[in-house]
Each structure stands twice: as C-alpha cells, then as structure tokens.
Amino acid sequence: MLSDIAIAQRAHLKHIHEIAAQMGLTPDDLDLYGSPYVAKLRLESLPKLSSRPNGRYIDVTAITPTPLGEGKTTTTVGLGQAMQHIGKRAVITLRQPSQGPTFGIKGGAAGGGYSQVVPMETFNLHLTGDIHAVSAANNLLAAMIDNKLMRGNPLRIDPDSITWKRVVDMNDRALRQIIVGLGGRVEGGVLRETGFDIAVASEVMAILALTTSLEDMRARFGRIVIGFTEDKQPVTAEQIGAAGAMTVLMKEALRPNLLQTLENTPAIVHAGPFANIAHGNSSILADQFAIKCADYVITESGFGADIGAEKFFNIKCRYSGLAPDAAVLVVTVRALKAHSGRYRIVAGKALPPEMLERNIADVEAGAANLLKQIENVRLHGVTPVVAINVFESDHPDEIEAIRRIAVEGGALGAAVSRHFTDGGHGAIELAEMVVQAAETPSEFRFLYDLEQPIKAKIEAIATQIYGADGVSFEPQAEKQIAMYERAGLGNLPICMAKTHLSLSHDPTRRGAPKGFTLPIREVRASVGAGFIYPLCGEMRTMPGLSEHPAAEKVDIDGEGNIVGLF
DSSP: OOOHHHHHHTOOOOOHHHHHHHTTOOGGGEEEOSSTTOEEEOGGGTGGGTTSOOOEEEEEEESSOOTTOOOHHHHHHHHHHHHHHTTOOEEEEEOOOOSSSOSOOBTTBEEETTEEEEOHHHHTTTTTSHHHHHHHHHHHHHHHHHHHHHTTOTTOBOGGGOOOOEEESSOOGGGSSEEEOTTHHHHTOSOEEEOEEEGGGSHHHHHHHHOOSHHHHHHHHHHOEEEEBTTSOEEEHHHHTOHHHHHHHHTTTTSOEEEEETTOOEEEEOOOOOSSSSOOBOOHHHHHHHTTSOSEEEEEBSSOIIIIIHHIIIIIHHHHOOOOSEEEEEEOHHHHHHTTTOOOOOTTSOOOGGGGSOOHHHHHHHHHHHHHHHHHHHTTTOOEEEEEEOOTTOOHHHHHHHHHHHHHTTOSOEEEEOHHHHGGGGGHHHHHHHHHHHTSOOOOOOSSOTTSOHHHHHHHIIIIIIOOSEEEEOHHHHHHHHHHHHTTOTTSOBOOBOOSSSSSSOTTOOSSOOSOEEEEEEEEEETTTTEEEEEESOOOOOTTOTTSTTGGGEEEOTTSOEEEEO
C-alpha cells in the first residue's frame, strides 16, 4: 500500500468552490486562503442558514486508547466518505493537527490511508495560521502581565499566584518550567517562576473551540483569570487590558477552515483543544455551519468515550445547543487484546507475536472496556454503533466475537470497516448502521445538572463514567472548590483532567477497573472557556528528580515514565 503522502499527492481535488456548492454555499460565503483547495468560511453567512433544517449529528469516539492507535480520525473521515456511497450528503468536522503530541498526525495530515483530509502539503501543520494566532494572543496576555508587574504592579498581583503561562506549538520539554525576569527589573522585569505550555493546551484554544461569535469570544477573553491579588481577589485579562487586543489577533482564526477529503467530502477543520485539560473537540462554529449544510455531520471527540465523548455531551453540547443523534465507538481486535492486560505493548515497536494469534478469550477479556464505553454513551441517551477497524492480522471469529459482545452490551450493532485501505467504499456497512442508529428514537440528556455542587458533578463523572467507588479530595482541592463556589463559579460544567490510558486515574490499569477511589489533588477554573477542571491522580516524584524544581509537579506511572506535567 502507498504511503499517506503518496496517496494524498495522487488525489483528484476539486476547487473549494465546488466543495462549498455541495453544502449549498456560494463563493460569497467563503474566502480562498493561499490555495484553490483551502478556504475560510465567512461568519456573516451563518445567520443566513438558520432557516435550513438541521442534519443528523454523529459523534465518533472510541474505547480507551492504547499505544497502537485505534483509527478514530480515519474512521471519521471514512464514514463521511461512505455517506455519499449510500446517497447521503455529509460534512465532517475535525480538530486541527498540532506540532505538539496531540492527534497522532502523519506529516500534518488528518486521517491516513484512503481516508484523509487533503491537500496534505497545504494543510501541513500550519493550515491557515490559527494555532499561531492562539499563541500570539496567549503570549500577548503573558507579556502584559509581566509588564504590569514591572511597572509598579498597580493591580497588586501576587506573582506567585499567576497561573497564566506562555505557549509554543511544540512539545519542547525544556521550556515547561522556566525563570523569567533574569535581566533585572529594568531589562527583564520581575523575577519569577513560570513556564510554557503547548499552544493547543491554552485556554485561548479552548475558548476558540467553544465560542459562538466574535462578541462572545471578546467577552470570554475578558473573563480569563490569570492569578490573584495580594488579598486573594481574582485578576482578569480585562483588568490587565489585554482582552480587546487578543480578540483582534484572533479575529481571522475565529473563521472555520473548509477543506475536503480524498473523495471530495467537505471537511471543516477548526480549533484543536487538548482532550484532558480542555474538552478535546473541534469548534462549535464548525458544527453550526455543518449541521445546516448536510444530511449528516460526522464529528470526532478526543481519546475514549470516558473523556472526549463525555465532554462533547456535557460541555460542547451545552454551549452549542446541539443534540447528538448517534455515536460511533471505534475498536480494534488488537486493542481489546491489549486491554486484557496480558501483553506489554510499546508504541513504535512490533507487536508481541502471540498477540497476532487467534485468541477469542483475550478479546472477551479486553471487551470489558468496550462494554463500559457503550454504557457511557447510553448514559447520555445516545444510541451507540461499534466500528471495528480491521487489520489483516485479525481473525474472522475474533471479529464475530466483538459483534456479539457489542450487541449484547447495548450497541445497535457492530460494523466491520476497511476505510483505511478502501476509502469510503470500505465503510458502507458502518454508514448504513449509523443512519439506522440516527433514526432510532432517543432522548439525549446531560449526566449532571449545572446547579449541582461542584463535588457532586465530579462524583457523578467518577462513579458513573469511570466506574469509581467514590472520590477523595485533597485539602487543596477542597479549598479551591469552596473558593470557586463563593465566587459564583459553581454552576460551570466539569472538564476532568485525567490520564487517557485508563478509565481510572492509573494509566497502568487496563480494561474496566473496579474497586478504586478517584483522587482529586487540585481543582482549577478556566473561567473564560467556561469550565472547572479537576486534576485527577496523586502527585509522585521520579527517583533522581527529587531536587528538580518541577519534581512535585510530575506524574509518574507504575513503570517510572512521565505521564503528565501540570
């Protein structure tokens, strides 16, 4: 089989105006962006679409990820392409790839094989510069904070309370923990400890994904809390004087990007928030365009259904007002074998030979994770369909075992999908099953009410979605929760920051762990984005790092690997 780039270079692309025409849009509704195959949609066109009926809204999620990758993005693209094979108009909506460790990108592409978004070279890692705009807006605020400190600190900001960091679109570990102000008060400002995050982890990116208009984005920027005064009062970006300038920098980035798949299905690629510290879904604006321009909107949530889909349901759908009609759970035979806990798998290395042998018992053991994720979707009143992303090494009776388990567990069905090698034609069975699921009567519901106390909302997610027996709150988390509720922030949705490698907080626990209590060590607020994010898991230090200034902020898994830095 050809490489992804070779496949992409052989694609027969249509002018983006032709792609827009499939959506019922005209050239006046978009602007070309450096290529006849890439465009920015015009926000002023969105109100003109309001009289159109909504298409069906489908979320693509997965079982808990393994180092192998389950093919969630390729499934999203392949399903979108398959819809045209059965006479349905589809638009897919995806997050934008990043240079940080985000979406398993290949050469800048979204998807792979014969289920890709193209053109790859134009798409690349920069696309239309949206991530750079996020970085510029974020770092403008950071610079203005330090400028306030240097010029007499009129707001009486406590430098040790500042949580706002600079960002870079690169996984540059050396910048995660730094000291600024080394040039002295005149040349370098105030000496303090800070650091760099990856650009897509910025609250600016989360705001881009959740905003609904330029005015809404401006208001959200103003509400960003960057730290606290000496008497413990929150300091906002509005008080710093940065919100207006940040909005100017982000004005063009607010417009969704229109591209196409290898089979010329419209693809709106916009925003790229992380799926742990943020909510891991593409933009509301992209979906608002798509749902008025297609019979079926195929969108994707980050990581497994316990993280990305849960946040899709309880955060994104709350702010968008859109209700999903069905969900697709992506699974592979080898991923279920991995969840049996009987194999050691290392990303980039060959699979253990015994893992490729026929073994239905291992599939059944690992299917505990699949069953829990089916349950997690159904908890929200949404009908799930299981997509079995197949490989040549899979055995037919292993696939049949997944079909049986999925139906017994409450899925409408399980469809074999060969979209990676066969494009849309290889996902026709899946597309037909998704149409059936979307037409099945359902009643979408949120997992919790916003009026519930913060603790109650956290406990609902931990016990109902993760399967925990309960939740333990560290003293710091208790204090932070009390502070947020006193400040009137108790009615925000919850965005759990948890390992994506397990339903629990322990990345080494596969399948569907039982008998654990979820520890919450800290609770933070992204006031501009509009959610509270608890940090799950216990702080541990790695041998040899005990003297490192960031040691108390390193998460270590059972094998001594760094799995998180906060």
